[in-house]
Amino acid sequence: MLHWGQEADCDGQTMRLLIVEDEARIAEILRSALGREGFALDAVGDCADARAALAANPYDAVILDLGLPDGDGLRLLREVRAQGNPLPVLVVTARDAVEHRVAGLDGGADDYLVKPFATSEVVARVKALLRRPGGALGTILRSGNVAFDTIGRDVRVGDEILILPRRETAILEHLMRRAGRVIPKALLEDKLYGIDDELGSNAIPVHIHHLRRKLGDHGATVEIHTVRGVGYLLVEGGA
Amino acid sequence: MILRGPRSLQGRLVVRLAALFIAGMVAIAAFLVWRAYDTADSLAERELSLRAADLARYVVRGADGTVRLELPVPLQKAYEANPDQDIFALRSSDGRVIAAQPAAFGALIERWSAPSDDPAYFHLPGISGGTQDYYGLGLTVDSAAGPVAVWVARASGGFALIHSLLEEFIFDIAWVIPLFMLLCLAIAVLAIRNTLAPIRQVSEIAASIGPGTTSVRLPEDNLPREIAPLVTAVNRALGRLEQGFAVQRQFTANAAHELRTPLAIITGALETMPATTELARLKGDVDRMNRLVEQLLSVARLDAVALDVSANVDLAAIARETVANLAPWALGQGRTIAFSGPDGAVSVRGDGYAIADALRNLVENAVVHSPPNGEVTVSTSADGRLQVADQGPGVPEEDRAHIFERFWRGRRAPSHGAGLGLSIVAEIMKAHGGNVTVESGSGGGAVFTLGFPRAG
Numbered sequence: 001m002l003h004w005g006q007e008a009d010c011d012g013q014t015m016r017l018l019i020v021e022d023e024a025r026i027a028e029i030l031r032s033a034l035g036r037e038g039f040a041l042d043a044v045g046d047c048a049d050a051r052a053a054l055a056a057n058p059y060d061a062v063i064l065d066l067g068l069p070d071g072d073g074l075r076l077l078r079e080v081r082a083q084g085n086p087l088p089v090l091v092v093t094a095r096d097a098v099e100h101r102v103a104g105l106d107g108g109a110d111d112y113l114v115k116p117f118a119t120s121e122v123v124a125r126v127k128a129l130l131r132r133p134g135g136a137l138g139t140i141l142r143s144g145n146v147a148f149d150t151i152g153r154d155v156r157v158g159d160e161i162l163i164l165p166r167r168e169t170a171i172l173e174h175l176m177r178r179a180g181r182v183i184p185k186a187l188l189e190d191k192l193y194g195i196d197d198e199l200g201s202n203a204i205p206v207h208i209h210h211l212r213r214k215l216g217d218h219g220a221t222v223e224i225h226t227v228r229g230v231g232y233l234l235v236e237g238g239a
Numbered sequence: 240m241i242l243r244g245p246r247s248l249q250g251r252l253v254v255r256l257a258a259l260f261i262a263g264m265v266a267i268a269a270f271l272v273w274r275a276y277d278t279a280d281s282l283a284e285r286e287l288s289l290r291a292a293d294l295a296r297y298v299v300r301g302a303d304g305t306v307r308l309e310l311p312v313p314l315q316k317a318y319e320a321n322p323d324q325d326i327f328a329l330r331s332s333d334g335r336v337i338a339a340q341p342a343a344f345g346a347l348i349e350r351w352s353a354p355s356d357d358p359a360y361f362h363l364p365g366i367s368g369g370t371q372d373y374y375g376l377g378l379t380v381d382s383a384a385g386p387v388a389v390w391v392a393r394a395s396g397g398f399a400l401i402h403s404l405l406e407e408f409i410f411d412i413a414w415v416i417p418l419f420m421l422l423c424l425a426i427a428v429l430a431i432r433n434t435l436a437p438i439r440q441v442s443e444i445a446a447s448i449g450p451g452t453t454s455v456r457l458p459e460d461n462l463p464r465e466i467a468p469l470v471t472a473v474n475r476a477l478g479r480l481e482q483g484f485a486v487q488r489q490f491t492a493n494a495a496h497e498l499r500t501p502l503a504i505i506t507g508a509l510e511t512m513p514a515t516t517e518l519a520r521l522k523g524d525v526d527r528m529n530r531l532v533e534q535l536l537s538v539a540r541l542d543a544v545a546l547d548v549s550a551n552v553d554l555a556a557i558a559r560e561t562v563a564n565l566a567p568w569a570l571g572q573g574r575t576i577a578f579s580g581p582d583g584a585v586s587v588r589g590d591g592y593a594i595a596d597a598l599r600n601l602v603e604n605a606v607v608h609s610p611p612n613g614e615v616t617v618s619t620s621a622d623g624r625l626q627v628a629d630q631g632p633g634v635p636e637e638d639r640a641h642i643f644e645r646f647w648r649g650r651r652a653p654s655h656g657a658g659l660g661l662s663i664v665a666e667i668m669k670a671h672g673g674n675v676t677v678e679s680g681s682g683g684g685a686v687f688t689l690g691f692p693r694a695g
Contacts, residue, residue, distance in 0.1 A: 023500055029507035094499040116503035116529050119510045182563035227566040229578030229617075230559050235570065 015130065016057065019043040020050045020073065021065040021092070026115075030063060033119035034126065047071045054080065059087060061129055063122065064109070066093040074107045081108035088129035092117065124180050131177050141176040144221035144236040148176050157218040167192055168211045171204070175224060175234035184231040208232060248438075252431050257424055264420045275405050283393070287376050288358055291389040294327055295380035298337060298387050306331045306384040308338035323371060323394060330388040337387060341366065344390070353388045354378045363392055371395075437461045441470055453481040491539035498532045530603070534659040537596060538645075541663065546670040552591040553584040554619045554691070561598045562617050565606075574609045576602065580619040587623045587691040589671045594689075597667040597675075598625060600660040601687050605629035608685070623673075623691040630684045634677050643675065664689070 017039050021027040027043040034041055042057065044050050047070050054062075062080075066073035077089060091109040105112060110132075111125050131141055141148040147156045153169060155162045164172065170192060174183055188204050205226075212224050224234050297310050308329060310318070318325060318340060328339035328348045339345020343366045354377040363373035375392025441457045448455050456474050459467060502525065509522050562578045569576045598617070605615040608631035616628045634642060641647045643665035646658040661675075664687075668675045673691040680686045 023504070025504040026500065026507065029504060029511065032511055033507065094496055094503075115499045116506045116532075119507045180567055182566050184559065184563065225566070225570055225575070227562060227576060227578070229580065230562050230566070233567060233570075235567065 014038065014040045015060040016040045016042070017126065018050065018053055018057075018059045018062045020045075020047075020062065020068065020076070022046060022068050023065070026065075029119060030122060033123055037123055037127075039126075045069070047073070047076050050076055051079075054085075054087075061088040061090065061126055063090050063092055063126065066091060074103060077107045077109060088132070090122070090125050090129060092122065128178055128181075141173070141179075143176050143179045143234060146176070146215070146220050146222050148173060157215065157220045160218060162214060162218055164211070164214065167203075168207050168214075171207055172211060172234075175232060179222075179234050179236070182227050182231045182233045186231075188231070249428075249431050249435055253424075253428050256427050260420045260424055264416055268416055271408075272405075275408055279405060283374070284358065284360075284376065287391050287393065288378070290325075290327070290391045291358075291376070291378055292380055294329060294389050294391065295382040295387055298329060298382035298384050300384040306335070306337050306387070325391070325393055326366075326373065326375075327389065327391045329390075331384065332386050332388075344392075348377075348388075348390050351377070351390075354390075361390075361392070434463065437463075438466055441466075445473070448477065453477070453484050488539055488543045491535060492543065495532050495536040495539060498528075502529055502532060531659070534600075534663060537663050538659060538666075541666050541670075546590045546593050546667070548589045548593075548671050550588065550590065551586055552589050552594065554587055554594070554623065554625050555580045555583075555585045557591055557595050558598060558617050558619050558625060561595050561602065565599065565602050569602075569606045569615065572606055573611050574606045575612075575614045576606070576617065577614055578617045581621055583621075585619050585621055585623065587671075587693065589691065593667045593670070594625075597664045597689060598627070600664050601627040601689075604660055605631070605685070605687075608632065623693045625689040625691075626686055628680050628684060628686045630680075630682070633679050633683055633685045639677055642677065 015038075017034060019027050019030050019034075019041060021030065021043065022045045024045070027045070031041050031043055042053055042059075044053050046068050050064075050068075053059075064073045064077060068076075073091065073093070077091070080087060080089070088110045089108065090111045090113065092113045092115065094115045110129050113122060113125060139149065139151055141150060145158045149155075150173065155164055155169065155172060171188060174188060174191060185204055192204070208224060208226070215222060215224070222234055222236055224232055226232055293314075294308070294310075297308055297314075299307055299309050301307050318327075322341060326340055326344045328345045329337040330348060330353070331337050332353075334349075336345045336349055339348070347363075347366060356379055358376040358378045360374070360376045363375065365371060366373070372395040373392035374395055375390060377388060377390040379386050379388050437458075441462070444455065444457055456477060457470050459470055459474065462470055505525055506522075506529065509518060509525060512518055558578055558580060562576050566576050602615060602617065605627050606629075609615055609629045610631065613630040615630075616626075618626045618628070620626075643661050644658075645662040647662075664675050668689055671691055673689060676688050676690070678686050678688070
């Protein structure tokens with residue numbers, strides 16, 4: 001966690017998040033966790049304040065609780081989407097019944113987390129939202145001491161530049177965009193198909209093997225795990 | 240001695256009705272036979288009386304003053320044709336025997352006192368050494384020669400006609416009575432069955448009521464007035480029970496729900512603290528609490544709403560997604576998860592979220608019981624099975640029947656959970672018409688198998 005630098009876009013401007021949460025202690029914990037990651041934060045406790053804050057400031061993402069004292073967070077979300085606002089929204093709620101989860105995602109949420117959650121999970125999800133193509137974190141992805149410039153397409157481990165073949169670079173990008181979560185092998189194959197039409201069934205494992213060795217050789221503090229039969233995930237730690 | 244009768248209302252009614260019918264049948268038959276014999280007797284008496292009057296008609300006083308019986312020739316012949324069958328004797332008022340056949344009878348009645356105008360009956364067990372029994376009557380009748388006493392009798396076998404008539408009645412007609420009674424009994428049984436049908440229906444509905452179907456009520460229309468109050472009372476009791484159940488479920492759901500927010504606060508707050516061994520232990524405790532709350536919510540949900548298992552779902556896709564979701568957590572615990580299955584879909588009918596929930600419980604269980612660096616393998620096969628295998632100590636044979644019960648915890652099990660996870664799995668599988676079983680893996684460890692009926 002100490003390796004995370006200040007999260008900033010390419011202009012060096014700090015990213016601003018809105019937390020809509022009526023439980024003061026949770027808002028406080030989210031503020032401190034996200035604040036440590038370098039985000040600027042505003043926290044409000046109900047729908048009315050949230051509307052006012054959204055109208056007044058351009059936010060990069062919103063963390064939205066659904067059960068608010070003056071109404072349903074889902075309604076607020078639908079209002080935002082009705083205005084054509086593509087703002088990334090992470091819904092955080094104590095509701096977990098399946099229909100609520102589906103309603104949340106149908107209502108325009110980009111991701112969904114059920115309480116109780118680890119704050120590190122919230123941080124990871126928010127970053128993943130911001131790293132989406134078009135998201136505010138579109139340029140440099142960081143995990144451990146590995147930094148990936150999505151525009152220059154170069155990879156650094158610490159201060160050292162790591163030269164990777166095109167396909168390994170593409171795989172690393174996908175793993176880093178969703179660091180800490182499993183990327184299905186089938187998804188990676190789909191993404192690489194455009195690059196290499198002659199993709200063999202063993203191609204991905206071979207690329208992963210090379211990537212893993214090269215990251216290890218350069219002392220990267222990330223590890224790529226294989227979840228046999230499913231896919232791969234990149235986590236911090238190790239080396 | 241206490242005889243235990245049948246327990247069913249229908250059985251009791253049938254037995255009692257049958258007893259009543261048999262008693263009735265016997266009474267009626269006895270009455271009929273008695274009446275028949277009575278009538279026969281009356282007939283015999285009447286015939287004897289007529290004969291006495293007939294005989295008296297032919298008593299004449301001769302020119303010499305003697306009283307004689309002058310029977311017409313055909314009548315005379317009729318009497319003579321059967322001298323032992325029909326006997327008679329006449330005596331004039333002065334005590335002289337006018338006529339007698341046989342003579343021995345005449346000798347006999349000489350000593351008898353004169354009868355009155357009303358017939359006096361007698362039974363004659365044989366005359367002059369004969370074995371023939373006679374039944375007869377004597378009475379005093381007016382004749383042309385003044386009042387005469389007349390005795391007529393007939394051998395007991397002489398009532399043969401009447402007896403044959405009676406036998407005819409019993410064998411040709413009376414046997415119909417038991418048949419008729421049986422028919423009545425059969426009709427009565429049918430009537431009872433029909434009358435009890437609504438009660439049987441109510442019983443069947445009542446049998447279907449369980450903790451998951453507390454909204455069912457017994458139908459109250461079309462019931463006999465005697466039963467209706469019982470059914471109404473049962474329905475009211477069911478209503479109160481349902482309310483109790485609903486309150487209980489709502490309480491569980493609310494409690495679990497309300498616990499989530501403070502747990503989220505604790506979980507979050509612990510992460511902001513500097514790492515120590517004590518903190519790591521606390522985090523473990525909070526994780527356990529989180530899991531328990533999730534399981535309580537699952538239990539409350541399963542109790543409250545019936546699963547809709549009609550959709551077609553792909554077991555392989557569910558397994559891959561669940562493994563992907565749990566892999567980061569398992570890695571954090573120093574264990575790995577793998578999936579193996581066919582490339583194509585494994586289609587079954589069910590609720591995808593519930594199946595994922597069941598699988599998650601099994602995988603969490605397997606990870607917790609795995610040795611460090613152990614691997615948990617989730618696999619699915621085309622015949623609609625989902626398996627979770629671990630490299631832990633396995634489940635002892637004697638525990639296998641109990642591990643799917645709520646709050647059951649093995650003696651050897653480490654104190655990780657509340658003993659809810661596997662009962663949730665079992666309930667989800669029951670709702671799918673499938674089952675969950677556990678056995679030993681080929682290389683030790685436990686293998687849990689979820690078996691689904693194939694999608695039709």
